[in-house]
Amino acid sequence: MSGHGAPTVTADGHGLRVAVVAASWHAEVMDGLLDGALRALTEAGVEDPLVVRVPGTVELSVACARLAPTHDALVALGVVVRGGTPHFEYVCQGVTAGLTEVSVRTGVPVGFGVLTCDDDEQARARAGLPGSTEDKGHEAATAAVATADVLRRVAPSTTTRPEPEGARR
Template identity: 70%
Template sequence: MSGSGAPSITTDGSGLRVVVVAASWHTTVMDGLLAGARRVLDAAGVTDVREVRVPGTFELPVAAAVAARSGAVDAVVALGVVIRGGTPHFEYVCQAATSGLTDVAVTTGVPVGFGVLTCDDEAQALDRAGLPGSHEDKGAEAAEAAVATVVALRSL
């Protein structure tokens, strides 16, 4: 299982402005991811948090790009879930989301916390959603990474 060897990150995010962009598919999983991100941002002292919902994971990069280019945010947290089906759709959406979000971060210099679950089945997604009984909390991890990266970049 992933998560083994994960760092323990505690970062002061006071004064940071963060946008959480979240897909709407798979409500239970998305609710868990959002709760994890909210919890971490609150613990880091981030009080300027906006949430934007988009239809699905494929739409995350364009929303993240608009937020990052606005100049009004220090970081973006992108949350979504894609569950494998019987067609190549899974691969296309996963690749588009991953490449798109990477491009946003690299071209704008605004950190993007990657909280997109790419799972073979719903059980895997639920196990990573930060829900009671889940083994991982990828929403929390994405928010931690975004805040920590802002702080790290400011030291350069």
Template identity: 65%
Template sequence: MSGHGSPDQTIPHLPQARVAVVAASWHEQVMDGLLAGALRACREAGVAEPTVLRVPGSFELPVAADRLARSHDAVVALGVVIRGGTPHFEYLCAAATDGLARVALDHGVPVGFGLLTCDDETQALDRAGLPGSREDKGYEAAAAALVTARALADWASPGH
């Protein structure tokens, strides 16, 4: 479990921020938990109505995030890929990860990385922010995007 060493960051108050959450649809129970966590973080930041876009799977996250990054201050990408018996897992995880990093760099917009890459469904459920889960990666991904959006806005303000 990778939660050890994570930063203790306070979610900033960003009521004017335009935040988008793009979420895959595969593994409905896990995705429902991740999405709920991300939306909870948005509410804590004062973001009343984040844009929510559902896509079929994790491979579609980068193209959706790219489009949303053009009109939003932060994007949160949520998905889950569970290892199977073929190399598909490695290809899909690499493509989605590389694509999301490219979106962030191409647009200069924080992209919260909420893509779970797990060996089995038990690991995914344990990270999904559901009752009994040990981690809430949807919340953490949204918090990272929001904290980064605040840091970038502060840096761009006069005097920096």
């Protein structure tokens, strides 16, 4: 059971600027992940999160890198389902490394809501859909906001985060 041992995390997102970057492949699963993330942000008091949709999971890293300078936290949502080629491993490794690099380089927490599953059934079970056993979109958003909240208290940023040009909320 992958949720075994998970901590209870509370997040105060009041005053934080948060963006959610979500892939488009596997629409049913992605809709569940996005709904869970937005619900978590509402529960944490985040107002007007920016939602950006990208074509696939590979594009999450570049979108997060572009948004990091103007946000206090990011949530990356995607799903990769194993197939019969090495594509799964390349995508999973690349996205994990890319999102980690964005977070470490910029100091902006990136909630990792990328499902890496053997089949569609596993993805649906983790997507926060009716009947799902887990809600990884909610977990990723909560983790990102909780981390941003901790960082603003222990290591406040010395930079201001301007509104990105052409951003729509």
